[in-house]
Amino acid sequence: MNVYTTDKIRNVVLLGHGGCGKTSLVEAMANVAGLTSRIGKVTDGNTISDYDKEEIRRKFSIHTSVVPIEWNNVKINFLDTPGFFDFIGEVEEAVAVADAAIIVVSGKAGVEVGTEKAWELCEKNGLPRIIVVDEMDAENVNFHRIVEELTERYGKETVPFYVPIREGDKLVGYINIAKKAARKFAGAGKRVECDVPADLEDDLETYYDTMMEAVAETDDEYMDRYFDGDTFTLEEITGANKKSVHEGAAVPVTMSSNTEVLNIHNILNDVVELFPAPNEKKITGKNDKTGAEFNADFDPSKAKSAYVFKTIVDPFMGKYSLIKVCSGIIKSDDVLYNAAAGNEESSTSCTSCAAVSRKKFPNCRRATSVRSVKQAALPATPCPPRLSPSSSRRPTSPSRTSIRRTPLVRRARKIRSLRHLAS
């Protein structure tokens, strides 16, 4: 199992209205990154995210699935959430452990109630985000109209990064706004340079200006240069974009066709380049015994602390929990303190999971696998089938934090409580 240092991890939640294309986008990303060799379809019930019997029957997501994807040597833990409000508990659990979000907007439907809800959740949790407008392969979709709609609602933070080039109703390429360059898809993941189509030249100038304004706002010196009519280098633009995305001052808008697997590589590149690693955020808690503040900060050399964001009871696997490790290294057979229940519990094994399949690491004591559990911040490879709705579905309350006896970390919101592996 690969070992990823914390800076090589991204925890990203997918949010949006039910049916906007979240699961299909995850499916496309998994395929482009080589995790799968075929593209599953929600309608055929064979996607890697919607593997539960009930999800296959209903043809939509009911639970949050963790799908880890490696891209450019970075492990991205995607959390595919249900869009329907009946399952909002699943969404909130995922948001609590994510460090950034992709809000998916249907190209056909535009901004919907679920989009607004997703935006609100990101605001509330201070999540950096990008917006993916999908279905760019479908009839009568208008990317520019949706950008206008987003700008009307959310202001000038929404900055287009990639613009579709369509011929008729087909998505045939894209314009990279930062580079002012156009590319056409040339089959099998290939792209070739092409001219910016004449009818998109005005849009390119408008979007480029919006991006330059956002770049200028990241730095006083840049602002002076912007007013002097100076231009920025690509490195300066990339650096400034990253800063403004982290701060929530800019929300890139990009696009895709999930079913035809187009522009997916640019979305993965942006996730790696623009989103923060877990340790770019501070995380503090309280030592239950002394009341002293504890800076967990995802530091492996500190005392163990973790947040269990989802507990599942499976008829075959028993009870297991998905954890986000906030400090230290958690190993199989550790004795952990459950801060909410006030007792000690022992974990049996650490497992790395990805949607339907599961890989067990009984010896998570080895630095490699342990670190990957820890620094992954989320479990990371195949996981067992989840509890079916008929057998007591949704995880009740957020689970309880289990921490080794040493300093107990409890963070007001994130590490409120935890239930842990007790199969």
Ligand SMILES: Nc1nc2c(ncn2[C@@H]2O[C@H](COP(=O)(O)OP(=O)(O)O)[C@@H](O)[C@H]2O)c(=O)[nH]1
């Ligand atoms: N044409 C087209 N259909 C899409 C695209 N993305 C998703 N869909 C379809 O939209 C429907 C809902 O997609 P799904 O991924 O389940 O949405 P979710 O509820 O947000 O996870 C499915 O029938 C998908 O095949 C896309 O990019 N293009």
Ligand SMILES: [Mg+2]
């Ligand atoms: Mg779904």
